[in-house]
Amino acid sequence: MTALGKLFRTTVFKLSVVYLCIFAVGAGVVLAGVGWNIKKLLDEQIEQTINADIRGLSEQYSEGGIRQLVDVIQRRTRQPSASLYLVTTYAGVPVAGNVASLPDQVVGNRDLVEVDYQRAGEETPRHRALARVFVLPGGFRLLVGHDTEDRETLRRILGRAFFTSLFWLVLFGTLGGIFVARRVLKRVDGISDSARAIMVGDLTKRLPLAGTGDELDRLAESVNVMLERITALMTGLREVSDNIAHDLKTPLTRLRNDAEEALRARSSPEEQRAALEKIIEESDGLIRIFNALLMIARAEAGTRPDGMSDFDVSEVARDVGELYDALAEEHQVKLVVSTDEPMMIHGNRELVGQALANLTDNALKYGVPEYAEADGRTVTLEARRKGEAAELVVADRGAGIMPADRARVIDRFVRLENSRTRPGSGLGLSLAAAIAHLHGGELRLEDNQPGLRVVISLPLSHAAPVLQAPTQLTRAPPELRKAS
Amino acid sequence: MKAMRILVIEDDVEAANYLVKAFREEGHVADHAADGLDGYAAARDGDYDVLVVDRMLPKMDGLTLIAGLRAQKIETPVLILSALGQVDDRVKGLRAGSDDYLPKPYAFSELLARVEVLARRKPSGSGEETHYRVGDLELDRLSHKLTRSGKEILVQPREFRLLEYLMKHAGQVVTRTMLLENVWDYHFDPQTNVIDVHISRLRAKIDKGRDTPLLHTVRGAGYMIRDSAR
Numbered sequence: 001m002t003a004l005g006k007l008f009r010t011t012v013f014k015l016s017v018v019y020l021c022i023f024a025v026g027a028g029v030v031l032a033g034v035g036w037n038i039k040k041l042l043d044e045q046i047e048q049t050i051n052a053d054i055r056g057l058s059e060q061y062s063e064g065g066i067r068q069l070v071d072v073i074q075r076r077t078r079q080p081s082a083s084l085y086l087v088t089t090y091a092g093v094p095v096a097g098n099v100a101s102l103p104d105q106v107v108g109n110r111d112l113v114e115v116d117y118q119r120a121g122e123e124t125p126r127h128r129a130l131a132r133v134f135v136l137p138g139g140f141r142l143l144v145g146h147d148t149e150d151r152e153t154l155r156r157i158l159g160r161a162f163f164t165s166l167f168w169l170v171l172f173g174t175l176g177g178i179f180v181a182r183r184v185l186k187r188v189d190g191i192s193d194s195a196r197a198i199m200v201g202d203l204t205k206r207l208p209l210a211g212t213g214d215e216l217d218r219l220a221e222s223v224n225v226m227l228e229r230i231t232a233l234m235t236g237l238r239e240v241s242d243n244i245a246h247d248l249k250t251p252l253t254r255l256r257n258d259a260e261e262a263l264r265a266r267s268s269p270e271e272q273r274a275a276l277e278k279i280i281e282e283s284d285g286l287i288r289i290f291n292a293l294l295m296i297a298r299a300e301a302g303t304r305p306d307g308m309s310d311f312d313v314s315e316v317a318r319d320v321g322e323l324y325d326a327l328a329e330e331h332q333v334k335l336v337v338s339t340d341e342p343m344m345i346h347g348n349r350e351l352v353g354q355a356l357a358n359l360t361d362n363a364l365k366y367g368v369p370e371y372a373e374a375d376g377r378t379v380t381l382e383a384r385r386k387g388e389a390a391e392l393v394v395a396d397r398g399a400g401i402m403p404a405d406r407a408r409v410i411d412r413f414v415r416l417e418n419s420r421t422r423p424g425s426g427l428g429l430s431l432a433a434a435i436a437h438l439h440g441g442e443l444r445l446e447d448n449q450p451g452l453r454v455v456i457s458l459p460l461s462h463a464a465p466v467l468q469a470p471t472q473l474t475r476a477p478p479e480l481r482k483a484s
Numbered sequence: 485m486k487a488m489r490i491l492v493i494e495d496d497v498e499a500a501n502y503l504v505k506a507f508r509e510e511g512h513v514a515d516h517a518a519d520g521l522d523g524y525a526a527a528r529d530g531d532y533d534v535l536v537v538d539r540m541l542p543k544m545d546g547l548t549l550i551a552g553l554r555a556q557k558i559e560t561p562v563l564i565l566s567a568l569g570q571v572d573d574r575v576k577g578l579r580a581g582s583d584d585y586l587p588k589p590y591a592f593s594e595l596l597a598r599v600e601v602l603a604r605r606k607p608s609g610s611g612e613e614t615h616y617r618v619g620d621l622e623l624d625r626l627s628h629k630l631t632r633s634g635k636e637i638l639v640q641p642r643e644f645r646l647l648e649y650l651m652k653h654a655g656q657v658v659t660r661t662m663l664l665e666n667v668w669d670y671h672f673d674p675q676t677n678v679i680d681v682h683i684s685r686l687r688a689k690i691d692k693g694r695d696t697p698l699l700h701t702v703r704g705a706g707y708m709i710r711d712s713a714r
Contacts, residue, residue, distance in 0.1 A: 277704065280591070287589055288673055322642055323668055326681040354672035361675040428675065 012184045016177025023173070024166055031162045038158075039151055046130045046146045047112055053083060053144045054134045061136050069142070070096040084117065084129055084145030095140070110135075115145070128152065187216055195223075203231050240411075244293065247426070248286070255282040292427040299351070299434035310461050311349045313390045314339035317383035320356045324364065332377060333368050335360075339383040343390040346461035347439040352392075355435040356381070358428035359394040359454050367396025367452060389441065389457045397451040406445040432456065488603045490514045491530060493523030493549070494538040494565070503536065506592050507599075520544025527553055532560055533603040536595070539566035539577065547580040554581040561602035565590065574671065593705035597657040604656065616651035619711035621690060621698055623651055632690055642667065643686050650699070650709040659706035683707055 007013060061069045066087075073085045077098040086097030098120050112132045119127070131145030190208045197205045206227060207220035261267065262275035321337030328335035345352075363379045375397060382393040401409055410433045432454075433443040441458035490507050492514060494500040500516045507514035515530070517523035520541040527535050527549070535553075539546040550562050563584040564577045577585045583605075584598050616623045620633045623644075630637045630644065639647065646667050650658055660679040665671055683699065691697040700708050 280704070283589075284591070291587075291673065319668060319670070323664075323670075323674065323678055326685050327676060327678045329685070330681050350670060350672055353670050357670075357672060357674050365676070 007178060007181050007185060010181040010185055013177050013181040016173060016180065020170060020173035020177070024169060027165060027169070028162065031158055035155060035158045038154060042148075042151045042154070043130065046148070047132075049083075050112070050130065050132050050144050050146055054132065054142065057085075057142055057144065058134065058136060061140075061142075066095070066138070066140060069136075069140075073097060081147075084119075084131060084143065084147070086143040086145075088141045088143075090139035090141070092141075097143070099143070099145075114148070117145070184216070191216070191220060198227065203227070203234070248289065251282055251286050251289070255279060255286070258282060289427065292431050295351075295354075296427065296431050296434045299431070299438040308346060308348055310344050310346050311352075312342040313345050313352060313392060313458065314341070314343050314383040316349060316353050316356060317381055317392060320353060320360055321381050323357065324360045328364055328379065331364055331368065333364060334374075334378045335364075336378060336380040337382075338380070340385055343383065343385055344461045345390055345439065345458045347458070351435045351438070352456075352458070355432035355456060356392055356394070358432045359392075359456070362428055363394050363396040363398075363452070363454075367398035369398055385460070386457070388460055390460050392456040392458070393453060395448045395451060395453040397448065400447060400450055400452045401445060403447075409445070410443065429454075488512045488533040488600070489531065490534050490536060490599060490603075491517060491523070491526055491532045492536045493517045493520070493527070493541065493546070494536070495519060495541050496538070503592075503595075506596075510596060518542075520546070520549050524549050524552060527560060528556060528558060534599050535560055535562045536599065537562055537564055537582070539564055539568060539573075547577065547582075550581045561605060563595070563598055563602060565595075591704075593657070593702075594659050594661065597659045597662065597706060600656050601653055601658070601662070604653075613652070616648065616654070618651055618654045618709050619696065619698055621651070621709075623648055630690075632694070637689055639686070639689055643682070643689070646682060646686060647690070647709075650707065654709050654711075657702050657705050657708050662706070 057069060057072065060072050064071075069087060073087060073096045076082055077085055077096075082098065084097070084099055086099045087095045089095060099117050110133060112130055115129055115131050117127055117129055117131075128148045129145040130148055131143055134142045134144070136142055187208075187210060194205050194207045206224045209217050209220055211217070258275050258278045262272045262279070267275070317339050318337060321335060325335050325337075360379070360381060367379060369376050378397055380393070380395045382391075382395070384391045384393065410429050429443075436443040436456045436458065439458050441456060444455045444457065446453040446455060488507075490512055492500050492503050492507075494503065494516070495518055497518065500518070504514040504516050515526065515532075517526045520543045522543075523535075523537065523541065524544060526532075537546045537549060541549070544552075546564055546566070550564075553560065553562075561584075562582040563586060564582045565586055565588060566573060566577065567588045574585045574587075583602055586595060586598060612625075614625045616625075622631050623629075625648065628644065630639055630647065646663065649663065649666050660677065661671075663679050663682075664674065683701075687697075687699045691699055696712055698709050698711065700710060700712070702708050
């Protein structure tokens with residue numbers, strides 16, 4: 001596309017052309033209206049003059065007969081730029097006047113008519129005039145006319161004025177349109193150049209702003225904010241995949257070492273067996289990491305799993321409490337479970353159970369100082385109603401997490417310094433947070449003074465609580481459904 | 485343990501060969517079908533105790549195959565093996581009429597334990613037993629009473645259910661995930677081996693101070709309750 005073609009295609013230029021046409025038509029209409037009114041006014045004046053003339057001349061005729069009339073007319077026609085006069089007999093033979101030739105039909109007519117005529121004794125081309133014929137008593141016919149030259153001149157002047165102004169209008173309109181269109185085009189080109197640079201891969205580039213705060217600036221600002229967000233997301237994604245690659249290397253290295261250990265020439269069958277068992281253990285660990293990552297990815301993508309139903313989170317809290325109480329007892333930790341009335345939420349019972357299990361597991365692993373006394377060796381698991389939300393709270397009396405670290409620790413694979421030496425993948429909190437989000441809720445880390453309080457807040461469903469055992473989707477194994 | 489007849493319907497030949505070989509080494513009879521249609525015909529005509537079905541199969545997918553068998557009133561227990569291990573995939577599988585669902589990659593010991601439990605399952609409608617007995621350990625479901633050598637042992641309700649499940653499958657290996665699924669009704673990964681702690685607490689109550697332990701740990705697989713005196 002040529003530069004000019006591009007210019008002509010711009011919206012601004014097209015708009016200029018449309019406005020130009022509208023203005024031209026408008027000016028034409030106004031001028032035509034003015035011209036028509038002036039013509040009407042002039043015609044009326046001419047008619048009055050003619051009528052007055054006819055009245056005067058017929059008075060002369062009644063006073064002095066045809067002779068006096070002819071005298072008066074001859075006197076008047078000698079003056080320059082006189083009106084038109086013609087007196088004929090009944091048969092149409094001219095008696096006096098200054099008209100050389102006249103269309104035949106005019107003489108028989110009594111109305112005011114517009115005629116072409118030629119003055120007697122002049123070689124000038126035919127003029128236009130308004131004329132009226134009056135029949136005098138005695139059969140003579142008197143024609144009085146008035147030249148319309150003034151009117152024609154006015155029309156010419158108006159016409160010229162119209163075309164002159166039209167010319168300037170079109171000229172300046174087009175130039176103005178081109179100027180404005182070029183300005184806009186320049187900015188749009190600037191924006192698309194930047195966009196192209198971003199497409200090629202330079203994500204640091206932003207759309208240029210003119211600083212005028214106009215609509216193009218506002219558009220560019222919105223696009224820039226969007227780019228900012230995309231960049232942040234991409235950076236996050238890159239960090240996650242970097243972390244995954246890095247964090248999977250460690251267990252894979254251990255796996256490889258175990259395999260080499262088993263292959264070593266002088267190892268005994270028992271040692272080989274032990275190494276192989278370790279390999280299986282390590283691969284199971286890897287599978288768990290992958291499962292957790294997949295689950296987080298799914299939960300974060302927000303695709304709601306199929307098995308959604310209304311269930312009681314208080315019951316899930318009690319189940320998880322019961323599942324972990326033996327472990328707590330072994331660690332000499334008091335696990336206090338306290339739940340309110342049934343609280344129904346809509347979601348996936350398995351996932352919420354997993355989230356709560358992760359938090360409880362974390363609290364037991366990292367929230368109990370090794371040599372703590374009674375109070376420090378307590379982990380509480382609560383399910384409480386708070387407004388329109390169900391809050392699942394797991395609190396410990398351990399070292400807690402510094403406020404600065406709280407946001408970070410939810411990210412995948414993040415493990416704080418003092419927990420690195422203990423087993424764990426750094427995915428438990430991430431998964432719990434993702435599950436909370438999937439259910440339209442959130443996960444908060446709070447200070448338990450001392451210790452950590454992790455709160456999962458989930459919106460309550462509006463379904464009425466159903467007091468019954470959780471329904472099982474399985475056909476089998478059915479053994480224990482009847483057991484309790 | 486009596487030999488089981490197992491049909492493996494799996495299109496990955498290597499995985500299928502591994503499974504067939506492993507089942508045979510355990511003393512079972514195992515056959516292999518490589519696609520959905522062959523598998524369907526074999527399952528319909530053969531007399532199998534358990535079907536192990538891959539979810540994604542050529543010609544006819546696993547879920548369709550199971551639905552077809554169930555429509556024909558063939559109630560052979562089915563275990564689905566699938567690379568799709570998410571919560572909702574499991575739900576879909578069970579809805580289609582399978583009896584158990586094991587995501588890939590799996591441990592063979594886990595698969596074996598589940599297949600054995602499925603194969604020995606009583607046909608539905610035959611009624612549940614109300615009294616279990618292993619050696620001198622007796623559990624009565626109706627009176628909720630647990631005794632060993634006639635002496636009553638007090639356990640928590642969940643421990644009672646745990647023991648009940650183990651005793652129902654006495655002589656069979658029961659894995660940790662099977663216990664979590666059947667006793668707690670959850671399928672998630674509990675991070676730490678919480679089940680082990682429950683078992684050791686239970687063991688302290690029924691086996692401590694006795695000459696013949698009944699609750700055994702099966703290395704690399706799970707647990708089994710069995711009268712070792714016999």
